[in-house]
Amino acid sequence: MGIYDVTNSGGEKDTEKLNLLTSTQIVIHDALKKMGYNEEMYELLKEPLRMSYVRIPVRMDDGSTKIFNGFRAQHNDAVGPTMGGVRFHPQVTATEVKALSMWMSLKCGIADIPFGGGKGAILCNPRTMSFGELERLSRGFVRAISQIVGPTKDIPAPDMYTNSQIMAWMMDEYSRLRQYGSSGFITGKPLVLGGSEGREKAGAKGVTICIEEAAKKRGINLKGARVIVQGFGNAGSYVAKFMHDAGAIVVGVSDVYGALYNPDGLNINYLLDRRDSFGTVTTLFEGTITNRELLEQECDVLVPAAISNQITEKNAHNIRARIVVEAANGPTSLEATKILTERGILLVPDVLAGAGGVTVSYFEWVQNKQGFYWSEEEVDVKLRNKLVKSFHDIYQLAQDHNVNMRLAAYMIGVRKIAEASLFRGWV
Numbered sequence: 001m002g003i004y005d006v007t008n009s010g011g012e013k014d015t016e017k018l019n020l021l022t023s024t025q026i027v028i029h030d031a032l033k034k035m036g037y038n039e040e041m042y043e044l045l046k047e048p049l050r051m052s053y054v055r056i057p058v059r060m061d062d063g064s065t066k067i068f069n070g071f072r073a074q075h076n077d078a079v080g081p082t083m084g085g086v087r088f089h090p091q092v093t094a095t096e097v098k099a100l101s102m103w104m105s106l107k108c109g110i111a112d113i114p115f116g117g118g119k120g121a122i123l124c125n126p127r128t129m130s131f132g133e134l135e136r137l138s139r140g141f142v143r144a145i146s147q148i149v150g151p152t153k154d155i156p157a158p159d160m161y162t163n164s165q166i167m168a169w170m171m172d173e174y175s176r177l178r179q180y181g182s183s184g185f186i187t188g189k190p191l192v193l194g195g196s197e198g199r200e201k202a203g204a205k206g207v208t209i210c211i212e213e214a215a216k217k218r219g220i221n222l223k224g225a226r227v228i229v230q231g232f233g234n235a236g237s238y239v240a241k242f243m244h245d246a247g248a249i250v251v252g253v254s255d256v257y258g259a260l261y262n263p264d265g266l267n268i269n270y271l272l273d274r275r276d277s278f279g280t281v282t283t284l285f286e287g288t289i290t291n292r293e294l295l296e297q298e299c300d301v302l303v304p305a306a307i308s309n310q311i312t313e314k315n316a317h318n319i320r321a322r323i324v325v326e327a328a329n330g331p332t333s334l335e336a337t338k339i340l341t342e343r344g345i346l347l348v349p350d351v352l353a354g355a356g357g358v359t360v361s362y363f364e365w366v367q368n369k370q371g372f373y374w375s376e377e378e379v380d381v382k383l384r385n386k387l388v389k390s391f392h393d394i395y396q397l398a399q400d401h402n403v404n405m406r407l408a409a410y411m412i413g414v415r416k417i418a419e420a421s422l423f424r425g426w427v
């Protein structure tokens with residue numbers, strides 16, 4: 001068995017999700033090795049310290065009871081409590097949740113947040129459930145994990161198909177169980193319950209800050225730069241809007257059904273108005289191209305903001321962007337990362353570009369703790385300060401060690417938890 005063996009990761013057959021964990025383990029291993037850590041440190045960090053499996057009985061609207069399966073992964077709490085979203089999804093797997101908790105640890109390390117990574121999920125299809133069923137499921141999940149979470153233990157947040165209403169129910173359930181108000185138990189809450197200004201757009205703002213810094217490194221003026229964004233959901237549509245507002249020409253966007261491309265620029269405000277809540281907009285138009293064709297169009301900045309595994313060794317040679325900034329999780333394979341880097345394309349990896357969300361989650365937790373709230377401008381300035389520094393630290397490390405940006409980001413991301421684990425005497 002190799003060091004990247006994942007047979008004890010849930011016994012799943014989903015190759016893509018196993019690959020997600022395996023490729024994360026490969027880069028963590030390389031990063032630790034580069035920094036002189038031994039195999040024992042890798043053994044500690046290659047999977048979460050704790051993985052909880054829960055079963056949640058929910059009374060459905062028709063009077064029947066349905067049992068839902070859920071997970072909570074806590075990767076490493078050497079630096080501080082773990083933090084990370086809870087997703088509701090019909091195909092989510094334990095392996096995926098483990099990998100996502102590890103990415104959260106990396107993002108916390110990169111943004112210099114005193115937390116480790118966590119992630120949770122419930123196997124369900126929220127689109128087919130009523131408001132009442134979703135509330136009972138959310139509350140049931142909190143009861144099931146209440147012993148292992150808390151404002152100083154593990155802090156959940158929104159993720160795919162969960163939102164501020166679900167965070168509000170979860171916070172209320174936790175507060176009832178503990179018999180005191182516990183706003184710091186969860187982030188991504190509505191403002192009136194202690195949410196932070198700027199939380200909703202924080203992910204896309206983080207991506208935008210990385211685009212700006214990467215553009216400076218490549219001498220690209222964003223005013224007039226051609227930008228392509230794959231995916232027009234929460235992440236992609238806001239990134240397209242921020243780029244448009246910065247004077248860039250957004251020449252291409254896409255959704256699951258196809259892509260719109262116009263070398264003279266698309267009317268982003270119109271597309272934002274017309275997109276539905278699932279990020280679909282291309283079905284309103286004729287003459288669309290495929291997602292694959294869109295990725296290969298010439299542009300200055302390419303932002304994959306849809307799903308994983310979009311740039312692989314099969315199409316990496318055809319990418320004609322000067323900068324690729326990963327808004328989605330895992331859109332570029334390790335082989336493609338190598339090819340793009342060798343071709344001189346600056347790749348800003350997901351663990352850096354996607355660190356905006358967790359950074360503002362941390363800000364929300366800090367504001368809850370101090371009971372004093374910041375304006376959106378204050379949140380934006382603090383976010384910018386953190387991510388600009390992270391970008392430059394990673395860029396410099398990549399130059400100094402002659403490694404790609406992904407490996408440099410993992411080196412910085414894993415450094416604090418490795419050091420803290422060492423000081424605690426765990427390795």
Ligand code: NAD
Binds near residue numbers: 230308354
């Ligand atoms: P979303 O569900 O709101 O939107 C997803 C978009 O991708 C939609 O436009 C959808 O049509 C499109 N899509 C789905 N499958 C596709 C396919 N096979 N090919 C092309 N397009 C496809 O999701 P979201 O919240 O925007 O998240 C998108 C990605 O970005 C995810 O990987 C998510 O984890 C990540 N994310 C990143 C940030 C960040 O700050 N970087 C923030 C939130 C989400």
